Amino acid sequence: MTWTPFYLGDGTPRNVDLGAPPPWRTFPREAKPERFQPPPRLVEAVNAALALRRPLLLTGAPGSGKSSVIKQVAAEVGLGAPLRWHITSRSTLVDALYRYDALGRIHAQRLAGDSDDDIAPFVRLGPLGTALLPSERPRALLIDEIDKSDLDLPSDLLEVLEYGEFEIPELARYREDVVEVREWDGDDCHPIARGRVQCSNFPFVVLTSNGERDFPAAFLRRCIRYTMPVPDAASLRRVVAAHFGADVEPSGPVDSLVLSFVARLRAGESLAVDQLLNAVHVLTSDQAPEGDAAQNVRDLILRELTGA
Structure with a gap:
């Protein structure tokens, strides 16, 4: 069939058939974990991370398939839809654990009066906080492009990665002992007692890095590390x-x-x-x-x- 360009550059309107998009550019996206082809020794690295309940740190060039690993593992092992935390230079640990809308709560108090002070609508767990909720099965969490973070973020993660727990101070000080807090990836709520979250199964965490910086030894020793080959x-x-x-x-x-x-x-x-x-x-x-x-x-x- 002779090639017919979609766009000719002459400014004339036409009814153009753009054809089918590539399989990976259809929306809403349909997960196809079987399309990922793991390189040598990646399977062993994943199994070690799963067995040890340790994060998996994947290093490799952009576009090498690092972020596809967790989708295949989560589908194959039955960990549910992966959560995702995309890192930028402004990312903080608190943002990943929970979000608290203090201004929204103050505004609601002024409208409703002091008699109606419900903190629950103004607290939402972040992707990491949701992954650390107690659950029968571990959750899967992608921490994407960790090397784009502020220099202190990997060190800030150490305690959470080691102990699998964190506190929400706003809930710890609240008058109610138990607050239903919304999860990151939907409208489901989870009861949190005295502001404390403690995982029962450590999540399967995959961190990706483009290899643009070094990480502290204390951070590296808590991870299973794998470099994507050429x-x-x-x-x-x-x-x-x-x-x-x-x-x-x-x-x-x-x-x-x-x-x-x-x-x-x-x-x-x-x-x-x-x-x-x-x-x-x-x-x-x-x-x-x-x-x-x-x-x-x-x-x-x-x-x-x-x-x-």
């Missing part, structure tokens, strides 16, 4: 096959993309696996661009990440 051609063929539902034919157009991608990785270029998947989707479809257009699209999708 993928080879065989592993990338399995990844492509898992996403597109067909084996990669030797000497075919997909294999050519894979081999070129591997060669660039070995030459020291920074590329993400999802760039390869994007290129396969666009360049091997029924309406794939041809000739110079194909090369231009390939260059745009597979641009080196650190050379901008």
Whole structure:
């Protein structure tokens, strides 16, 4: 089928069929944990973390599949939908444990009078706080891009990772002994007595790092550490096959993309696996661009990440 561009740049309105999106760009997203292909020794690292009830620290280049690990583990082991805490330079431990809307409570008190002072609507557990609630099965928690955090955050996490407990001071001082507090990932509430949360099963925690900084030894010794390897051609063929539902034919157009991608990785270029998947989707479809257009699209999708 001849390639027909969606956009021509002439300003003329058209009814354009954009075709089906890539499998990983459909919304709402449907979890497909079987698509992730674990690299060598990752299975052993995951099992060690599960057995020891220790966090798993995954280090690797952006797009190497670090955040996909927890989805597959949670689905396979039966830990429920993973919670997610995305780290920025402004992230704090308190934000991950709970959120308290003090101004909202003051405003509600002024409207309702002192006789109606219910703190519960103004406290909500964060992703880490929710993961530490007592439960029959451990929860799964992704702490994404821990190396983007403030320098003190890994050290702040030490006590929580060691003892699996924390206090909400606002509830500890409240007149009621037990308060129903809303969880992070929905409207379910959990009773918290005297502001104290203590896990009964330590959650399965996966921390990801792009390798942009070092961490304190006290933090590292509490984690099982694994570095994502640079993928080879065989592993990338399995990844492509898992996403597109067909084996990669030797000497075919997909294999050519894979081999070129591997060669660039070995030459020291920074590329993400999802760039390869994007290129396969666009360049091997029924309406794939041809000739110079194909090369231009390939260059745009597979641009080196650190050379901008």
